[in-house]
Amino acid sequence: xxxxxxxxxxxxxxxYLVGAAGTxxxxxxxxxxxxxxxxxxxxxxxxxxxxxxxxxxxVDHIAHCAHVAxxxxxxxxxHAADLPYLERPQWPELEAFLQARPCPKPAxxxxxxxxxxxxxxxxxxxxxxxxTPGGICLIDEASREILVGDTIFHRGVGRTDLPGGDGPxxxxxxxxxxxxxxxxxxxxxxxxxETSLDDERRENPFVGAxxxxxxx
Numbered sequence: 001x002x003x004x005x006x007x008x009x010x011x012x013x014x015x016y017l018v019g020a021a022g023t024x025x026x027x028x029x030x031x032x033x034x035x036x037x038x039x040x041x042x043x044x045x046x047x048x049x050x051x052x053x054x055x056x057x058x059v060d061h062i063a064h065c066a067h068v069a070x071x072x073x074x075x076x077x078x079h080a081a082d083l084p085y086l087e088r089p090q091w092p093e094l095e096a097f098l099q100a101r102p103c104p105k106p107a108x109x110x111x112x113x114x115x116x117x118x119x120x121x122x123x124x125x126x127x128x129x130x131x132t133p134g135g136i137c138l139i140d141e142a143s144r145e146i147l148v149g150d151t152i153f154h155r156g157v158g159r160t161d162l163p164g165g166d167g168p169x170x171x172x173x174x175x176x177x178x179x180x181x182x183x184x185x186x187x188x189x190x191x192x193x194e195t196s197l198d199d200e201r202r203e204n205p206f207v208g209a210x211x212x213x214x215x216x
Contacts, residue, residue, distance in 0.1 A: 001121055001140040002188060004041050009033025009098055011060040014190055016147060017041060018140075020120025027118045028068055029053045029138070029147055030190060032060045033098050035067035042072075051118050053110065054078040055149025055190060056135040057085025058162075063100035075107025077116070079127060082134030085164075110136050123147075126177055130170020131158030137178065145186045146197070152178065152187065154195040157206045174207050 003017040009032055017038075019026035026047045031038055042049060049072045052065055057078060062085070065076055078086065086103040089095060110116065112127040116138070123138040128151040135158070138147040150158035152174055160167040184198040200207075 001143040001145045003045065003047070005188070006034070006037055006041055008037060009060060009063070012191060013060045014188070014192075016188060017045075017047065018119065018121065018147070019047070023120040024048060025050055025119040027051045027053050027121075028074070030055055030061040030149070031064045031068045033063055035064040035071075038064070038068060039071060049074055051107075051116075052076045053116070053118070053123075053138065053147075054082070055138070055147060055151075056132040057082035058132065058150070059085075059090045059095055059098065059100060061149070061190060062086065062103050063095065063098040065103040066101035069104050076104050077108045077110050078106050079111060079125075079134030079136050080109045081129065082132050085132065110138075128170075128173035128177055130160060130166050130168075130173050132164045135170075135173075139181075139185075143186075144184070145188060146178075147188050148178070148190070150190040152195075152200055152204065152207075153189045153192050155200070155204055155206075156192070157204070158190075171207050174204075179207075 001018045006015045008015050013032040015031050016029040017026045026049050028049050052074050110125045114125040116123040126137040128135050128137050131150045160170055179201050187195045
């Protein structure tokens with residue numbers, strides 16, 4: 001699934017280009033900053049983008065949606081519960097610093113159980129609220145990879161002290177939705193290095209405690 005990971009912006013957010021090998025197509029996941037670098041990666045690889053997929057609505061994940069959408073004529077997809085993050089400013093100073101522009105109105109919804117056919121992939125939506133009400137993961141069963149956004153990190157979880165965050169809800173999402181998935185998966189998070197589901201089942205110290213971490 002993974003074509004390229006780009007760590008962008010001052011908050012070091014991970015934007016992903018994903019697609020099936022050999023198709024020449026991709027989806028852009030969480031274009032949070034530095035759209036020039038995203039454009040360069042797409043064009044260097046000769047890709048045709050098809051959609052923008054958002055794991056949640058925090059500004060560091062959506063700030064350059066408009067830039068990417070307008071350049072390639074793309075629709076934006078997000079969980080309906082995070083629509084308010086797109087409709088009103090979150091942190092004006094940070095938005096100005098990131099050179100954010102208003103995100104386009106969504107073309108579709110990434111709700112629980114939806115299967116998204118894009119760039120030769122079929123991605124299943126797992127709704128994992130807690131970091132935000134509409135936080136999601138995107139599962140590619142074919143490659144055993146999951147785009148987990150800010151639901152879970154390498155030995156960490158997304159912070160829950162921002163508006164819309166809820167620690168116990170996030171812990172339940174991880175324990176009751178992610179961890180019960182059968183077998184191991186490669187996890188591609190919204191910040192930091194990749195990890196694996198088996199490693200986080202064994203070694204993540206924060207899921208039971210449901211604490212807020214100093215990370216985005």
